Amino acid sequence: MxxxxxxxxxxxxxxxxxxxxxxxxxxxxxxxxxxxxxxxxxxxxxxxxxxxxxxxxxxxxxxxxxxxxxxxxxxxxxxxxxxxxxxxxxxxxxxxxxxxxxxxxxxxxxxxxxxxxxxxxxxxxxxxxxxxxxxxxxxxRYFPLSVYVRELVTSGRIGPVARVLVDNSIASDPEAAFSDGKHRLVNPDLAGGALLDLGIYSLTWVFQTLYHTQDEKTRQPPKVLAALKHYGPTKAADEATTMILTFPRSEEAGGEAHAVATTSLRVATMPGGLKDVPGIRIQGPQGEIQVFGPAYRPERTRLVLKDGTVEEKEWPQPGPGKGSGWYNGFGGGKNAEGEGHGMFWEADEAATAVVEGRKEGKYEGLDESVLIMEVMDEVRRQGGLRYPEHIETTKYPTHV
Missing domain, CATH: 3.40.50.720 (NAD(P)-binding Rossmann-like Domain)
Structure with missing residues (x-):
């Protein structure tokens, strides 16, 4: 070896x-x-x-x-x-x-x-x-859980995906928590708002199950219909955004598929932090895949089939393990002793690509990243949200 x-x-x-x-x-x-x-x-x-x-x-x-x-x-x-x-x-x-x-x-x-x-x-x-x-x-996208969900989709166990419902929201009190207006979630100079910070995860689940799993040669961008609620104190960030996406597909592939992706600063996907609510549901004629835990760091899946079959899986994060004295976490939260946060999977992919000489990620190439940005552009256009020119510009260098 x-x-x-x-x-x-x-x-x-x-x-x-x-x-x-x-x-x-x-x-x-x-x-x-x-x-x-x-x-x-x-x-x-x-x-x-x-x-x-x-x-x-x-x-x-x-x-x-x-x-x-x-x-x-x-x-x-x-x-x-x-x-x-x-x-x-x-x-x-x-x-x-x-x-x-x-x-x-x-x-x-x-x-x-x-x-x-x-x-x-x-x-x-x-x-x-x-x-x-x-x-x-x-x-x-690089979690083993996500790889498993995509494999379930492509295996056809639930039939062609017909609808995806995803929410990634946090029950904050933005006026109190971000009262000075400088926090990245509300500050227009940091491209603040729910969409780019939280909604990207809702779109991640939509795209990795309804777009990435399609044939690269024939898949098409979705049509977008959006509603965006501006954050009151600044009027220059979104506090809640709802997106309806329609993905064109051939009749042989299941025909047109729909997705609803939502995000909010003010309400919660899992009220009280209870993790018994599936924030992600991927539905087909033969059943559905439910994903539990926050959309960004999911922990559990449930496959529910039309015939009553139920398959549940837990997806713990690896790490140095109990007794190691090692801790990680994010945003003031702390994971269990020895439990990684899950960011090493994407690092492994990036490092592997560098070693192999590949120039893009395996589970989301550059064209798909650009397409998702195009969707968010359209959402902001429909909602009338634009950031300051020095943030939106493609001029380089511009010191911000």
Whole structure:
């Protein structure tokens, strides 16, 4: 057996999602049955100060040899970085990813990929021009649970999917929780709102079950009908958005299929945090697939067939395990001891692609990422939501 290849990561930004990703990244891949690659972190950058990057490297347990940078421009010049993980707010993804691509770096960029489809197309074109790997970090697509659900769809056990219902909502009190208007969920200068931050997961489940599972040569973009409620205090972000998508298909493939994708800052998919409500239902004439837990980090599936058959599966996250003293989590939450958050699956895919010389992700290529941005563009157009020009622009560089 050949020894695993080590892929060297650079972490661009040092906020909460970067910490969660990096801690997961450094878990031994063998704990999840991965033996062909290893991950290491060779550099991290904070736009505010080098000392903040140094603190980040310590907090996440990176090797002592990892370098800290106080500027993204200096960071992307580091010759030891194989791939850059971009963890800034999505309002800044275009500028940050373009900086890394221009410097000749492979890129894994957090979701939502960009603010609009024009920016996504520019990034895809730049990556192809420079023959670099570029992938949107839609971590959920790489969970074994998601792979299983897609396999259920393509196996035909529920028949051709006729309808998908997905909600990803959080019961916050935005006026109280984000009273200064600066939080990424409501701030127009961070492309704030439910759609780009939360609704992307609703669309992820729609697309990975109703679009990605179709034949690449014949699948077609959906038609979109949307309703968008503006957030009162700013009128420049959405607090609730509902999307009805119609996917054209041949009669042989089941004919036209529908999806309803919803998101909200003010109501909850799972009131009180109870996980007995399936936020995702994938329905066909022979039954349905139900997915439990938040849309972004699902934990359980139930297959319910027309003949009364019920198959339930639990999908625990691997990690160092109990007794390890190791913890990870996100947004103030903490997972059980030794339980990873689930961000290592997308890291494994990105690293594998770099080692193999592939330029796109296996479970969501660049064209699909662009298409999903086009859908969100249309949703915002119908809802009359546009962000400031310096956030929407494709001009590079623009310092924001």
């Amino acid at each position: 050949s020894s695993p290849k080590t892929v060297r990561w650079g972490i661009l930004a040092t906020g909460g999602i970067a910490k969660t990703f990096t801690k997961d990244l450094l878990v031994d891949p063998q704990t999840r049955g991965v033996t062909h690659i290893k991950h290491t972190v060779v550099a991290a950058a904070s736009s505010s100060s080098q000392s903040r990057a140094e603190q980040f490297l310590k907090e996440t347990g990176c090797p002592a040899s990892a370098k800290a940078y106080g500027s993204y421009e200096d960071f992307v010049k580091d010759p030891d970085i194989d791939i850059v993980y971009i963890a800034t707010p999505h309002s800044h993804h275009y500028q940050n990813a373009m900086l890394a691509l221009e410097a000749g770096k492979n890129v894994l960029c957090e979701k939502a990929f960009t603010v609009n489809a024009a920016q996504a197309r520019e990034l895809a074109n730049k990556a192809r021009e420079k023959n670099l790997f570029l992938m949107e970090a839609v971590w959920t």
